[in-house]
Amino acid sequence: MSVVWNYFQVSPSDFKLAICNDCKALVMRGGTKASSFNTSNLISHLRMKHSERYAAFVEQNNEKKQQGQGAQKKNTQLMLKESTEKKQKYNKDHPRAKAINQKIMECIALDNQPFSIVQDARFTKLVEFLEPRFAMPNRKYFSDVCLPELYNVVYSHVEKLIADALSISFTTDVWSSSVSHVSMLSMTAQWLDEDFELKKCVLHSQKCRGSHTAEAITCAFEGMFEMWKIPKESVHVVVRVNARNMAKATSEFGVPSLPCMAHTLQLAVNEGALSQHSIADALAMLRTQAAYVCTLKRFLFFHFTSSLKHCL
Template identity: 80%
Template sequence: MSVVWNYFQVSPSDVKVAICNDCKASGMRGGTKISAFNTSNLISHLRMNHSESYETFVQQSNEKKQQGPAGLKQKTQITLKESNEKRQKYAKDHPRAKAINRKIIECIALDNQPFSIVQDAGFTKLVEFLEPRFTMPSLRYLTDVCLPELHSVVYSHVEKLIADAVSISFTTDIWSSSVSQVSMLSLTAQWLDNDFVLKKSVLHSQECRGSHTAEAIASAFEGMFETWKIPKENVHVVVRDNARNMAKAASEFGVPSLPCMAHTLQLAVNGGALSQRSIADALAVGRRVVGHFKHSPLACSRFEDIQKELNMPVKKLQQDVSTRWNSTYYMMQSLVEQKRALSAYAADYELPTTLTATQWGIMEKMITLLEPFEQLTRDISFAEATAADVIPGVVSLTRLLAKTDESDQGVQTAKHTLLEAVGKRFDGVQTEPLYAIATMVDARYKDRYFDPDKKEEARNMLLKVVDEMASVGSDQEEDAAGASAQNPPPKRARTGRLLDMYQEILTENDVPKHTTGKLALQVHAYLGEATIPKTACPFKYWGSTQIRFPALARVARKYLTAPCTSVDSERLFSAVSHVIDEKRNRIHCNNAEMLIFIQKNLPLTYMDKGKN
């Protein structure tokens, strides 16, 4: 059996196909019958795509040729020079040594390991066992040579992807470390390629020194975009938080920006409901109860025993975070779920405080009231959520809050205040072109979620942008008539009262009025078709429909790049907090940024290798 099978495996669905263990690419085994199978294609794949594995394969093949039928090496005389060479350590510039060094840096970046791992006894023994001829590099060699080399490789790959993108959207945020005096400014990018496949990349997580003024941030933006040679005309939008300095920085830099929808929801819920006196008092008591178990292992173990006695799942109470309203929602949920266990605990042991019957009722009703907000927050935090989700989400949420329900008793004031807060925080979203046009070209929504007096204005916005982009485009316009595109498969299931509002709004809206003109007819035909399911993917829709609506497809490729939240930047800083932690609180910011860049963008190189 050929040693090439150390690097491949037979496809479980088709014996004629082999799958590469490294990049998961598939290749034919050389024929349609078993008797015709060979390994030529597999060896070529190794030689062209995996040079390290190919070298090992050649070495293993040569060793196998020296073995007899029983697997024993033939008695061949080797020279003293050859014997010494087999014991000699690799030089630093040896291909095998360089390949291992690269894998060590990848391990450090991907797994958030400290550079000092190369000095750990267990790791060094493992590497020595796997390759006795390899000499472990020094910390200085890793940080000064190996890390920049890998960063350069990944950087070149991302640079090529960015250069091919016509319209790019960005997210940005500022993060301050809790273990060192370091602040970092992020910049993430996302765009749609010609096949309407969403691409994402982390461009920067650089140190942000000094005061975080709008002028300083705008200057940092200028340096970032110059580094990547991204002209301002290619910047569709920058999504940032609601802080004034970030909004002013984007304005001074001269690029359009939008606030993060998740941050806006945070402000609406905090100001509209959680600040109510009775609700705030109930939450304060709940926090003290949760804190009692968080800070007492004995209390925690006693609580677990009670849960088991009551045949309840063993769960810990969740502590909320002031900057995340949904964490307060989850804390209330965990308290209400454990109401029986908490009552039993209070009967036998001492608690710092207890919730009254009225406060329990307030929590239960607030969970029901805030459930649509939590669902909307989850929806807009998905990787494929776009600015098109803002208007339908706000309109559906507003309609739901305006409805009266029996469960509102006791929280009517909070519900009314929430409705006012949502209306105030999201005032004007239907007339904001970046939101309106994105909603119109999202086949799940189109013009169905606009107020009657705003719908015509939204259509005119779309027609204007279609006309402007068509005048500079080179694609041939096609007739709007034709068979409707097949709906893309669902990507996720959604249930709940908020979804009912989406459907209710769709059923109330008619198709648009007839319009004239070539491009206008194309827009009319698109808007006249039924919307695709809420769970479908708008990117897949345009990937299969762009031939019928080429002018609209160009608009969709631009406006659907915009995310509706800065979640990508916030998730980036979650990774940064693992890089700059207590074990690495003195790491240089340049090295930290290179590690984060590699960690987030290295998978892009793996994916593209698999396509080749």
């Protein structure tokens, strides 16, 4: 609204006229329709009839223009600042970046994805489309920073659950891989919570280096129980395989244990079946044929890939 209306008011009897606050003169507003109204006649009236009022009007009008220009400049600066910020990438400590890293780490852990997924072109394009300001870290950042952070969160949660359990049952075994020649000693826990709901989780899994003696396994048990702060008194039973080293290890560790029923049954069936010469001979033939098929598949695959490389 123009500053000139500080010195005029609309005529109550005719909206086409304005009344001067000083001399009460009627001044035309510039037409017969509201769309054609202006303030030129009002300003001219002040300039010709009231010089002091006109000078005050000019000063007030200039101040209003300066304020408007200042606000416009400020808005322009804010818009430029916001536009620049939107183009800048988040740093690794930004809350939004940390939240996205956490979700990606959960995806890798829960879906059994490799760390190399963060370097896949389509995956990085997808994340960039969803959040253009996010800069994808390398795989080492996820393995060295994000994974330990997620581990600490899960560890604290499981530790609290176990601390409230009065009695816990365990299963353990040493698993050996025929591919990578790595042996793993694992331990899972099962217990009932206050609502009588079954809880279970894999507490520990570590490389079992050297000979799998009872002494080595006992030492590993001590480390696991000490890490999770589980007293031996709260152990209900440890279900293990029938191997002598596992039986001796649980005995030396001082916890009750039982052999796995499924493993015992499998050993009985296996020994009974292999004692029959016809079955043993048939299995030997099948193993030979399986080895031949695997070798043939590898040869064909190698030949196909080599031919494909030459074609490309």
